[in-house]
Amino acid sequence: MPVEKDGQTTGVAQDGHNLRRRNVPDQNRSNGSITTRSQGVDEKESRKVCTTTHLLEELQLKISKAKTSVLQILDEWEFLIAPLVFTLVSFFTRMYKIGLSNIVTWDEAHFGKFGSHYLKREFYFDVHPPLGKMLVGLSGYMAGYNGSFEFKSGETYPEELNYTFMRLFNSTFGALCVPLAYYTARELNFRRSTIWLVTLMVLCENSYATISRFILLDSMLLFFTFTTVLCWARFHRLQKQSFSFEWFFWLFLTGISIGCVTSVKWVGLFCTALVGLYTAEDLWNKFGDLDMPATTLASHLVARVAGLIAVPVLVYMFSFWVHFLVLENSGPGDAQMSSLFQANLKGTEVGKDSPLEVAYGSRVTVKNMGYGGGLLHSHVQTYPEGSQQQQVTCYHHKDANNDWFFYPNRNEPLYNPESPLGYPGDKSVIRLIHSQTGRNLHSHAVSAPVTKGDYEVSAYGNTTVGDEKDHWTVEVVSDAASRDRSKLRTLTTAFRLKHTSLGCYLRAGTVNLPQWGFKQIEVTCVKQNNPRDVYTHWNVEAHWNERLPAGDPGSYKSPFFRDFIHLNVAMMTSNNALVPDPDKQDDLASQFWQWPVLHVGLRMCGWDDHIVKYFLLGNPAVYWGSTFSLFAFGALIAWYLVRWQRGYEELKSADIDYIHYSGLYPVAGWFLHYLPFVAMARVTYVHHYYPALYFAILTAGFMLDWATRPLARKNRRIEWAVYGIVYAIVIGLFVLFRAIVFGMEGKHQQWRYLKWFDRWRITD
Numbered sequence: 001m002p003v004e005k006d007g008q009t010t011g012v013a014q015d016g017h018n019l020r021r022r023n024v025p026d027q028n029r030s031n032g033s034i035t036t037r038s039q040g041v042d043e044k045e046s047r048k049v050c051t052t053t054h055l056l057e058e059l060q061l062k063i064s065k066a067k068t069s070v071l072q073i074l075d076e077w078e079f080l081i082a083p084l085v086f087t088l089v090s091f092f093t094r095m096y097k098i099g100l101s102n103i104v105t106w107d108e109a110h111f112g113k114f115g116s117h118y119l120k121r122e123f124y125f126d127v128h129p130p131l132g133k134m135l136v137g138l139s140g141y142m143a144g145y146n147g148s149f150e151f152k153s154g155e156t157y158p159e160e161l162n163y164t165f166m167r168l169f170n171s172t173f174g175a176l177c178v179p180l181a182y183y184t185a186r187e188l189n190f191r192r193s194t195i196w197l198v199t200l201m202v203l204c205e206n207s208y209a210t211i212s213r214f215i216l217l218d219s220m221l222l223f224f225t226f227t228t229v230l231c232w233a234r235f236h237r238l239q240k241q242s243f244s245f246e247w248f249f250w251l252f253l254t255g256i257s258i259g260c261v262t263s264v265k266w267v268g269l270f271c272t273a274l275v276g277l278y279t280a281e282d283l284w285n286k287f288g289d290l291d292m293p294a295t296t297l298a299s300h301l302v303a304r305v306a307g308l309i310a311v312p313v314l315v316y317m318f319s320f321w322v323h324f325l326v327l328e329n330s331g332p333g334d335a336q337m338s339s340l341f342q343a344n345l346k347g348t349e350v351g352k353d354s355p356l357e358v359a360y361g362s363r364v365t366v367k368n369m370g371y372g373g374g375l376l377h378s379h380v381q382t383y384p385e386g387s388q389q390q391q392v393t394c395y396h397h398k399d400a401n402n403d404w405f406f407y408p409n410r411n412e413p414l415y416n417p418e419s420p421l422g423y424p425g426d427k428s429v430i431r432l433i434h435s436q437t438g439r440n441l442h443s444h445a446v447s448a449p450v451t452k453g454d455y456e457v458s459a460y461g462n463t464t465v466g467d468e469k470d471h472w473t474v475e476v477v478s479d480a481a482s483r484d485r486s487k488l489r490t491l492t493t494a495f496r497l498k499h500t501s502l503g504c505y506l507r508a509g510t511v512n513l514p515q516w517g518f519k520q521i522e523v524t525c526v527k528q529n530n531p532r533d534v535y536t537h538w539n540v541e542a543h544w545n546e547r548l549p550a551g552d553p554g555s556y557k558s559p560f561f562r563d564f565i566h567l568n569v570a571m572m573t574s575n576n577a578l579v580p581d582p583d584k585q586d587d588l589a590s591q592f593w594q595w596p597v598l599h600v601g602l603r604m605c606g607w608d609d610h611i612v613k614y615f616l617l618g619n620p621a622v623y624w625g626s627t628f629s630l631f632a633f634g635a636l637i638a639w640y641l642v643r644w645q646r647g648y649e650e651l652k653s654a655d656i657d658y659i660h661y662s663g664l665y666p667v668a669g670w671f672l673h674y675l676p677f678v679a680m681a682r683v684t685y686v687h688h689y690y691p692a693l694y695f696a697i698l699t700a701g702f703m704l705d706w707a708t709r710p711l712a713r714k715n716r717r718i719e720w721a722v723y724g725i726v727y728a729i730v731i732g733l734f735v736l737f738r739a740i741v742f743g744m745e746g747k748h749q750q751w752r753y754l755k756w757f758d759r760w761r762i763t764d
Contacts, residue, residue: 029667069461073493078192086199090178093203093734093741094171094212099164100743101612104155106604108215109514112151112166115140115215118326119147123345125333125396125567127575129316130323131263132217138325139169139215154606167214174212174219178203181694185701187233188662191712193723194705195711200727201626201697204734207618209741211687214604217264218687224261228271229669229698231257232278236661243299251307258308259315267573267691270672272312277668278305309600320564321394335375335396336570339367339541340480340558341567351491354543356481356551358406358488360415360422363435365402365542368394368508369494370535371569374521375402376441376499376508378434384516386446389458390439394508394521395672403435407463409471414463421547424484426476429500431466439463441469442523443499443506450511450683455504456526477537490543492556496536499525505536510573519577578682588685592677595689596630596696598623600759601740602686607764609747615762616686618693621726621733626696629703633667663702669695 014200074081104112108127111133117124118137126133140147143162157163179718180201185195202208212219231254238247258275261268283304286297330348343351366376374394379401381389395402408422409429424430432441439459447453461470474495476485481492488495497506504525511522518643580589587603594600601617620675637659640651651659677684703727711719734741737754740762744751748763755762 009700018140025757035253053589056415057489075149075377077261079186083199086203087175087179090175090203091172093209094175095168097742098167098171099211099520100745101605101614102157102163103605103611104151104153104157105614106153106216109151111136111217112140112149112215115166115688116147116149116151117331119145120331121327121329122331123329123333123337124198124331125336125570125574127571127578128217128265129263129319129571130282131260131319132220132265134217134322134326135220136166136170136321142169146258150259155345155426157729163215167213170215170219171212177208177212177219177222177226180230181697182221183303184226184230184233184698187237188666188698188702189658190662190705193708193712193720194701197723197726197730198697198701198703200730201619201622201700202694204730204736205619205622205693205697206692206737206741207616207686209734210614211605211618211690213741218690221261221264221267222246222694224257224264224268225271225694228254228257228261228268228275229694238279238449239340248303251303252311255307255309255311256315259312259319261314262312265320267673267688270676270691271669274665274669275308277672278665279308286388317564320567321560324560324563335398336372336567336574337563338369338558338566339539340556341563341566342541343491344557350541351552354490355545355548355549356489357423357541358490358543359406359418359545359548360406360424360430362406362543362545362548363403364406364490364540364544365398366404366490366538367541368521368535369537369539370508370510371566372510372571373508373535375541376404376432376538377402377520377525378437378439379623380437380608381516382460382509383456386456387444387458387460390437391513391517392457392459392523393439393513393517394523401434401436404441404657405433405435407431410466417547423487424474425487426474426495428474429471430474431470432472432497434459440466441472441506442466442470442741443502443504444469448516448523448524448526449507450513451524454475454507454526455499455502455527457506469499469501472497472506472583473500477531488540490551492539494537496531497538503527503529504763505529505533506538507533507536508574509535510569512573512577521573543686575682580683586683591685592674592684592689594759595686595692596623596627597673599757600686600760603761607748612743612745613748614743615760617737617760617762619730619733619737620756621730622648622697622700623693626693626700629700630667630670630696632703633663633699635662636703659706663699663706665696665711666698666702667739670699 002700004613005252038565113137114124114126114133118134119140143165145161145166149158149161176197182195182199185198190198193358208222213221231250235247235250238244238250242246254275258268258272261271283297283301286292286300328346330345330350334342334345334350335527339350342348355362368374368376374396375398376392377395378390378392381391383391406424409428409431411429434441437459440461441457442460443455443457443535444457460466474488475498476488477494477496479485479489479493487493495558499505502525506523507526508521508523512519513522526533530536580586590600590602598618598620601615604614604616605611607613640659643650670692673695674689677688704723708719708722711722739751740754744762752763754760
């Protein structure tokens with residue numbers, strides 16, 4: 001085919017001038033039309049440009065899709081990625097430089113020592129349940145510790161004791177509180193920005209980070225408090241799936257958490273009360289649902305009794321069963337337990353080589369069989385009022401002032417150690433003579449020093465001087481070894497002592513004497529005759545008489561349930577005795593009103609320059625913000641109540657439900673954990689507020705979530721900007737006060753800039 005003269009075929013070289021002139025009219029043509037040659041070139045170049053543009057657009061689209069895909073993945077997996085990041089940071093803040101201080105710090109002196117008792121399997125006594133201390137013992141076992149260190153306050157840890165591992169073990173519980181807070185906020189239906197805020201407030205709470213770094217119980221208490229709240233919140237979200245597997249799972253997990261938190265400290269009972277309050281309301285609402293069959297309502301009731309009462313009780317009792325199982329050797333806490341329990345401990349002196357049957361002239365110790373009862377005791381000090389005769393008390397520690405002699409009454413011949421042995425038994429009238437002072441156990445119609453409705457019990461006279469008011473009639477209650485009541489037997493015989501003249505009964509309850517009585521238990525003569533009152537029951541614990549053969553009364557076992565109740569009442573009695581001493585100044589103690597406003601901190605160790613110093617103080621933003629939110633929530637409720645009364649119905653059912661369960665219950669949790677310390681007479685410290693603080697943090701999250709709802713609807717960027725400012729404040733203050741967490745080295749004056757108030761004794 002002929003080709004035009006000006007045409008070009010594919011592959012013909014083109015100069016730059018022609019390339020620049022493509023799609024431009026050819027000047028050689030008069031009419032300005034494009035030549036056939038120029039048209040071919042331009043079409044080809046146009047296709048190339050289009051192809052390049054298309055490729056660029058496809059590349060940009062792929063990059064955009066990739067970005068969107070990454071964001072979608074991050075968004076979809078945020079519920080795993082975010083808590084993982086928070087948890088990693090939490091482990092850092094709780095564990096960084098954790099072994100820097102090599103001295104026994106603050107209450108490590110108590111709980112480290114209790115852990116040692118588990119490793120040596122020695123029975124001890126403490127006012128707290130055993131679970132947390134058993135975990136401390138477990139950490140020592142895992143660290144290769146043999147239990148030989150005494151954990152004296154301020155003492156340097158020996159090289160063979162891996163205290164760093166024990167602290168790391170404890171700090172793990174504190175670190176895990178952060179992801180628990182994250183998932184709890186999710187279950188409370190907070191927005192993502194609020195979930196992150198609640199998590200950050202727990203993560204960056206300086207006091208939480210500090211107290212988690214030592215061998216204490218508080219990190220475990222917080223951990224199980226957090227698990228209980230999480231399980232409760234999740235269980236509530238499953239109300240529409242009643243009796244499903246997941247519903248039962250979270251119900252029983254809530255019960256297990258309640259049992260665990262109560263088994264660490266009795267403060268856990270306040271968390272139990274919160275779940276109980278929710279359960280009562282939930283069942284009441286179901287009771288009002290007339291469409292619900294009675295069988296379904298009964299099933300709900302049974303499920304909650306099993307999951308929220310039976311399971312926690314079993315967990316709590318199981319911790320004591322393990323406690324008794326491990327502590328099989330005699331130790332410093334023996335005297336708090338019953339005589340029969342002590343006799344079954346390895347290495348005990350109770351009942352060892354003691355004659356089985358008590359005779360006149362026998363030297364004995366007399367144990368009160370009431371829960372937490374002590375040994376009948378006297379000392380040379382007298383009552384400051386009343387008869388002003390020698391004091392008679394109950395005392396848990398063993399010394400010579402607990403020893404008494406069984407003597408015949410004054411109407412019988414004087415005791416003669418050379419005469420044939422006589423044996424007191426049921427209905428025998430006897431005297432008890434104090435071995436150290438020689439005075440008779442005595443009572444008269446004088447009011448007791450504290451329990452004014454009872455008669456005073458004193459020690460009076462001697463073996464020859466006295467009267468019929470020194471006489472006591474023995475009434476045998478029971479005997480674990482024999483049905484024969486004609487004799488009293490060591491450990492096994494329970495008896496009462498009735499005052500022969502007044503008709504009252506010797507009793508040692510749970511009332512402690514004032515400081516002049518050394519806070520020992522008051523012993524009185526109670527007028528009421530109540531044979532079931534175990535505080536009027538006594539038994540012979542230790543027995544010495546050279547004229548009698550040794551027996552083996554320890555072969556009789558004490559029932560677990562009786563020991564369990566006995567120890568818990570003893571714990572309660574001792575806990576009630578922890579009242580402030582007016583004669584002593586406790587610089588570490590604080591008052592309940594000081595905690596929510598961060599009025600005071602606590603020095604955890606000595607403040608010398610060579611000591612690594614730790615100061616227990618909260619994050620100001622967390623404390624003040626959470627406390628403000630409690631008042632703000634009250635104002636919010638008052639606002640909507642007033643508007644509701646005026647006829648406004650702006651809240652939907654979902655809004656009311658959200659306020660109820662995500663706002664009101666955290667506030668209720670705060671009150672339940674805080675108000676008992678207002679009424680409590682015992683000595684208190686700043687760390688007693690930490691469980692309540694968590695509920696205040698949840699309240700702060702709710703309030704900010706509610707207040708920023710309009711922003712979330714209109715402009716999410718502004719919402720995140722507001723939250724970003726709050727995040728920065730919380731994180732910034734934690735960083736500012738990081739030294740009190742990680743340890744202050746050198747002279748304390750260099751940290752003067754942290755002493756915002758005089759009560760913050762970071763520097764003198």
